[in-house]
Amino acid sequence: MTAIPSYILSGFLGSGKTTLLINILKYCKENHLKPAIILNELGSVNVESHLFEDEQVFELLDGCICCTIQDDLKETLINVVKQHGKEPVDLLLIEGTGVANPLELVETMSSPSLLKYFDLQAVISLIDANTYVDNQSIFTSKTIRNLLESQVKGATTIVLNKVDLTTDKQMAKVETKLAKYILEGTKVLKASYGKVDIPVLLEKRISSTVLDNKTCKCNNHTHEHKNSCNHHQEHHIGIKTMTIQDVPSFTKKQLSHWLKSLPKGIIRAKGYVKLEQKQGLYHFQYSSNQIDVSDQPQKGVIDPCIVLIGQDLDTANIPEGNIIII
Structure with missing residues (x-):
């Protein structure tokens, strides 16, 4: 079974993740690609499910897949694998909540039990250019500030969205802020209504290395590497x-x-x-x-x-x- 090319869609609340996802799905339809989608909502109701009626969707509600329902995400990914065995999909799109830390989603997808089934291509983070600077002052919580920073640092591709609502002065401030966090090699795309060059967006930007050994030697000590989420719901405060x-x-x-x-x-x-x-x-x-x-x-x-x-x-x-x- 071939590994499924997979993409994580990240970004703070209201940044336009769902709009971008719809644009990706239009591209898939035009190019006869069959996607699978994992949608995560903090609440108990997904009020956007009607947008994906004709798609293969796996819903995860009542929590964030990066920690509180991380086990549910793993179980859902296993279900995607089972479905892929029956009816192959061409790519997997995972839309996290607005308060998900993409780095933790990468950790989950890198679990040894899942690694051979999913080929993570890119972590795409959306930024609302119109509110990004304001959010730095509105949210005084250090936890939320760290989250906003992580959603930038954890991205291999950044979509600077809603530029149509942004003045040149605002944009300059946003770019100055982002320059502090964007890692070298990160692709930055500007967009309005999530409209970007989809082939560029879906380019593989993550290089994965797979080790067969369950242990490794660091500083002359042999130990096992395990996923952990010790912060529990810290970034949800x-x-x-x-x-x-x-x-x-x-x-x-x-x-x-x-x-x-x-x-x-x-x-x-x-x-x-x-x-x-x-x-x-x-x-x-x-x-x-x-x-x-x-x-x-x-x-x-x-x-x-x-x-x-x-x-x-x-x-x-x-x-x-x-x-x-x-």
């Missing part, structure tokens, strides 16, 4: 999700007003809502103070809900307005 259910209907204007009244610590919002005088549920996304509501109602969705992702979420800080918080 301050980042939480909140799911709001039983949501009444809105006008688009009301939805926009409510989202923009949320505390600054809320980085991302998404979900399904009813729009007044319209049938069905409509998908929306909110990040970088920008709101996108779908034009067409979604199929197969039963209950409206809103998922908020941010720092130190507290129901007391969420404006009720026309929304009932359960």
